[in-house]
Amino acid sequence: MRPRPSVLVGFAIIAVYVAAAVIGPLVSPYGEAEVVGDVWEPFSAAHPLGTDNLGRDMLSRLLWGASRTIGVALAATLLSFTIGMTLGYLAAVVGGWVDMVLSRAIDTLMAIPTLIFALVVLAVLPPSVVILILVIAVLDSTRVFRLARAVAMDVVVMDFVEVARLRGERLGWIVFREVLPNTLPPLIAEFGLRFCFAFLFLSSLSFLGLGIQPPAADWGGMVRDNANAISFGLPIPLIPAAAIAVLTIGVNLVVDWQLERSSTARRGA
């Protein structure tokens, strides 16, 4: 199946962001906390995107922010998948009371709105990068658990898993060699969606002043720092906010295509 143009746009967007995240701090013209000009200078050759509320170069902060915002969101997503998939497969493969206890516990955690629970926890924990990754990953892993358990449930009833059990294979073998390879396609699409969630969630926390702390550059925090500019008719906070929105749209375009592709592949088989 030929990918639609929208998918190519999605991949192009992701490629640009990954490049910015990897080499951003290296090619950035100034340091992330370096004051280099006046407050809210207009676009110029020296400052292609102007300066921020403290006279720091916007482009440099965007580039530094790329690696931090995307890096933290990616780390949280990876951790959330590790937790969610481990527990989800465990629940599906072992079943019985293990499944019941895990499922009830996750249901209860999901009954609380994610943002509210994060705010409660951040009222006593310091908002360090490690804590932020942990909080986002744990809250997000509930969704991964649900999906991993559901897809694994479909696979564990298959004959080849039963054969492996009868052969006397260990739990690790059954999970990693029998179940995992057969449940990957839907989880890949989910990875994109969960990354978007973690990324938007982190940006919202930073926007509220409770995420990544200044002077470190972070896109949500940059929107917060420059919010007042808008009442002077300067659309400065829209620059980091658009940077956030465009990446989410790009990932969504690719995820849509991946979901469609895996459902046609199933129908064709």
Add this chain to the structure above:
Amino acid sequence: MHPLVKLVAQRLALGAGTLLVVSALIFAGTEILPGDVAQAILGQSATPEAVAAIREDLGLDRPAWIRYLDWLSGFLRGDLGTSLANRVPIGEMIAGRLENTLFLAGVAAAFAVPVAITLGIVAARYRETWLDKAISIVTLSAISMPEFFIGYILIFVFAVKLFWVPSIASVFPGMSFADRLYAVTLPVATLSLVVIAHMMRMTRAAIVNVMASPYIETAELKGLTRARITLRHALPNALSPIINVVVINLAYLVVGVVVVEVVFVYPGMGQLMVDAVAKRDVPVVQATGIIFAATYVLLNLTADVLAILANPRIRHAR
């Protein structure tokens, strides 16, 4: 007992249990620190006297479960505790703000629900046409954007450039209803865009799903008009999932207000909670957190019950 009554009673009991566990989790959320909460609130440079004062305020010398029961029973009697930051009873701090938040969410819901359902029906009726695709692109982008992005775009265009509406949603006691409504135009628009997108997509999906059933084909073969088939034949059977998604989105509104209130400097409960987190005012965070969480749980419970009531197969079971 009628199966309907039994089902609803079961859900209500489950909801009550969930509320209890949720309250325990919110309380436990502020207890997960390995060290001392009092020390964490004040930081490393705190004097021993200040730490001792906060320890006494929070009753940290007693076991956690006793403090939880105390807190819960106070809450049920309407005593929400006292703020650490300014010693004001939390009930007084919250009253007006809760009203403001409910006003904002209520206006957004009153606007968003009819618009979303109409758009969903239109998109399903004209599916695969340019109209359907246009609606789909707009809603997909609205879902992908953070609320503060939508909020600041609206402020920039409609408040700063066009001067149509105020950029800061200031409301105060004694304000007339019309003035209040005018003040919250932009926050309502921001919240609405996000929930309309979700609700519209689900409404469209539910109707398209029902439209694929054989009885719709029968109706088509009888020569009925498309409008009549959509409204009289498809809609009643799609109603149960639609009601469900509407109420779940109302629950989402309750949380969405937190960010939107901060964008528009609106004196609501979300703003209060965010400020309390920044100030580490634990009792205020607990009280606002439990109110938000309880509203969310109750709305989700309502979604469950309404979906059961709207399902003709269960309603007419004997």
